[in-house]
Amino acid sequence: MKHALLTAGLLFALIAFQSNGFTAIEAVVFDNTSHEKRYKKLINELRCLVCQNQNLAGSDAPLAKDLREITANMIKQGTSDSEIKEFMRSRYGDFVLYEPPFNVSTAFLWLSPFALLIIVVTGLLFNIKRRQQDELFKPTHATNNAEQVRVRNLMRDTPSLNSKDSNKPER
Amino acid sequence: MKLKYIIPLLAFLSLAVLLGKGLTLDPKAIPSTRIDKSAPSFELPVLSKPGESFRPEDLKGQRWVLNVWASWCVSCRYEHPILNDMARANIAPIVGLNYKDEDAKAAQWLAERGDPYYKAVVDSNGRVGIDWGVIAVPETFIIDEAGNVIYKHTGPITRELVNNEMIPLLTANN
Numbered sequence: 001m002k003h004a005l006l007t008a009g010l011l012f013a014l015i016a017f018q019s020n021g022f023t024a025i026e027a028v029v030f031d032n033t034s035h036e037k038r039y040k041k042l043i044n045e046l047r048c049l050v051c052q053n054q055n056l057a058g059s060d061a062p063l064a065k066d067l068r069e070i071t072a073n074m075i076k077q078g079t080s081d082s083e084i085k086e087f088m089r090s091r092y093g094d095f096v097l098y099e100p101p102f103n104v105s106t107a108f109l110w111l112s113p114f115a116l117l118i119i120v121v122t123g124l125l126f127n128i129k130r131r132q133q134d135e136l137f138k139p140t141h142a143t144n145n146a147e148q149v150r151v152r153n154l155m156r157d158t159p160s161l162n163s164k165d166s167n168k169p170e171r
Numbered sequence: 172m173k174l175k176y177i178i179p180l181l182a183f184l185s186l187a188v189l190l191g192k193g194l195t196l197d198p199k200a201i202p203s204t205r206i207d208k209s210a211p212s213f214e215l216p217v218l219s220k221p222g223e224s225f226r227p228e229d230l231k232g233q234r235w236v237l238n239v240w241a242s243w244c245v246s247c248r249y250e251h252p253i254l255n256d257m258a259r260a261n262i263a264p265i266v267g268l269n270y271k272d273e274d275a276k277a278a279q280w281l282a283e284r285g286d287p288y289y290k291a292v293v294d295s296n297g298r299v300g301i302d303w304g305v306i307a308v309p310e311t312f313i314i315d316e317a318g319n320v321i322y323k324h325t326g327p328i329t330r331e332l333v334n335n336e337m338i339p340l341l342t343a344n345n
Contacts, residue, residue, distance in 0.1 A: 049201065049306040050306060050307060052198075052199060062271065062297075063297075063301075063306065066296075066297055066298075066301060067301070070301070089204070090204060091204060091301060091302065091303075091304040092201065092204065092304055092306070093201060093202055093203075093204045093304075095201045095202075
């Protein structure tokens with residue numbers, strides 16, 4: 001018990017220590033909170049080119065530091081978010097944006113989930129319709145009473161067609 | 172009935188082709204946005220030559236090479252002899268963009284390893300590098316007569332690359 005507590009304590013300290021290290025990027029002073037909010041949003045949306053799969057906010061790379069500095073200065077000079085993104089995109093391509101814009105090369109990326117959805121729903125509807133049309137599920141297809149009784153009996157006696165009987169051990 | 176078996180097979184095959192193709196691609200390769208566009212302009216001081224500066228417009232009318240390097244860059248060591256050979260063969264002017272480096276160390280590097288550059292220019296804060304979309308040093312660009320970027324290579328150049336891709340571009344229409 002003592003050991004478990006100690007381990008848990010050490011683990012907790014380790015996690016707390018590590019998350020502290022992560023936020024250690026240079027502080028940028030803005031004289032206005034909306035600028036600061038935009039800065040934080042932008043450096044989270046822009047991707048670091050050096051350590052890919054990290055954003056500018058989370059990267060220690062010198063290039064990421066330069067790009068953060070450029071972002072901060074552009075905001076202070078009154079540049080709009082879309083102009084800043086265009087500045088980055090013209091230099092590093094769509095890659096620098098975590099949310100890729102819709103164009104010819106990204107059309108497949110954006111549209112394939114919807115195409116997949118349409119294919120699955122169509123397939124499902126088709127399948128349901130086919131089941132409804134299945135001869136065996138239509139005892140009324142039989143022309144007279146005697147045939148209907150026969151079909152019902154057949155269905156009851158065939159385990160795979162009648163859910164009530166399907167778990168009987170026989171056969 | 173047959174379709175029932177063919178569709179999953181086709182789906183599997185197309186997925187296999189798609190993923191197989193993905194395996195051959197380099198996920199870290201970022202295509203340059205500067206290809207076939209006019210080279211970003213700049214004016215930078217020339218290394219070890221106080222008062223002298225260089226602009227890409229100075230070389231308008233001919234094809235030239237921009238090589239981004241730094242003395243702290245390990246893989247630059249591998250391509251440096253190749254740059255020296257290119258300079259000796261007098262194929263085209265090579266401009267060296269010294270990226271985020273210290274002048275003294277850069278000058279020492281050229282003194283020790285040879286200076287292949289028509290001009291070595293100093294980009295101490297890396298802003299010109301950012302304009303050119305430089306991500307990791309070394310990077311090599313070819314600029315044509317009209318001042319457009321026509322080629323970019325990320326990483327150290329090799330003899331094979333110089334012979335097969337760069338020289339044909341540098342000697343065409345020249």
